[in-house]
Structure formats: C-alpha cells, structure tokens
Amino acid sequence: MRIPGSNYCIEHETALKELRRMYHRWTVAFDGIKWERYLDTISKLQESGQWIKEVAKFELKLSLSGS
Numbered sequence: 001m002r003i004p005g006s007n008y009c010i011e012h013e014t015a016l017k018e019l020r021r022m023y024h025r026w027t028v029a030f031d032g033i034k035w036e037r038y039l040d041t042i043s044k045l046q047e048s049g050q051w052i053k054e055v056a057k058f059e060l061k062l063s064l065s066g067s
C-alpha cells in the first residue's frame, strides 16, 4: 500500500523517517557527513534493519540521479 505523494508503502515510509532522524545524529557525530555518504554507509551496515537498508539504497539512487 502506497502513501499518496510518497515513493513508499507505510513500512518503508516509517523507515525513511527513522533514516532522516538518524541522519541528524550522524551529522553531529561525523562532522557534517554528506547525505549520500550516509546513505551508502547505512545500506552496507550489518546492523541496519532490512527496511532501512532498502530505503537507503533507493534514496541514494534518487539522489545520484539528481532528483
């Protein structure tokens, strides 16, 4: 089920919100890490959840394709 105006279903939308929340913490912890760098790192982390990884990969593709 997709949320109107979103690329994602409810599970992935929730993961995206978590991803963005975590990013704020990472920018502090890793001195202004870039969004793309963050997404790439998250998508390869063992401890990342499956939903988070999928969203990170998708957002990275979007970002690199200039959207």
Ligand SMILES: [Zn+2]
Pocket (backbone or CB within 6 Å): 008, 009, 010, 011, 012, 013
């Ligand atoms: Zn989904």
